[in-house]
Amino acid sequence: MKFYFAPGTISVATAYLMEDAGVAYDPVQLDFKAGDQTGADYLTINPKGRVPALATERGVLTETGAILEYVASLVPDRGLVPDDAWDAAQMRSALHYLASTVHVNHAHKLRGSRWATQQSSFDDMRAKVPETMAASCHYIETNWPLAPYVLGESMSVADPYLFAVCTWLEGDKVEIADYPKLAAHYAMMRDRPAAAAIRAKGITRS
Ligand SMILES: N[C@@H](CCC(=O)N[C@@H](CS)C(=O)NCC(=O)O)C(=O)O
Structure with a gap:
């Protein structure tokens, strides 16, 4: 493919x-x-x-x-999508949150022209990113199991999604260490061979 x-x-x-x-x-x-x-x-x-x-x-x-x-x-x-309907819905809840809230927060840094036309609007949107991304990190830290995976004991497709979002945090001026469970998840995901493989292919630097 x-x-x-x-x-x-x-x-x-x-x-x-x-x-x-x-x-x-x-x-x-x-x-x-x-x-x-x-x-x-x-x-x-x-x-x-x-x-x-x-x-x-x-x-x-x-x-x-x-x-x-x-x-x-x-x-x-x-078993990357849980069989149990409730667990699968929890996983999709995480995916939708990452896509429709966290990714959109992040996009306000460089993609302001999607929503506005004035430079002052772009500057304002960009200035807000550390705050909105930090608020999302706080929400994830306090509401998701992250023990150690997003859903708890089993990895699901929500985990690589969260990993990708975490690669943006430093650039978005969010200190991941302020969110210990999130930081542990990021460290765990970064240590897996998959992360090394995509680093080697130039897909991520994180
Ligand atoms: N909802 C889409 C969003 C995809 C998206 O916005 N990708 C960005 C990169 S993170 C992009 O291609 N941006 C190019 C552009 O805005 O010109 C998804 O989750 O796949």
């Missing part, structure tokens, strides 16, 4: 999971500075102009939460 990514972005979550699950992929790097994501070639692959995108034998899949669940379905023995 071709995997379209840009280093340090949310595509880190999918790459991590594919490495961890032993799912083969062919990484295709986009250069955001050159505007590859909105070039005509890539828009035929993902008309949203975003990464990640995973080209499967059944078509191109986008949206990190959906891609992660698809990858999990390729390795059913790993």
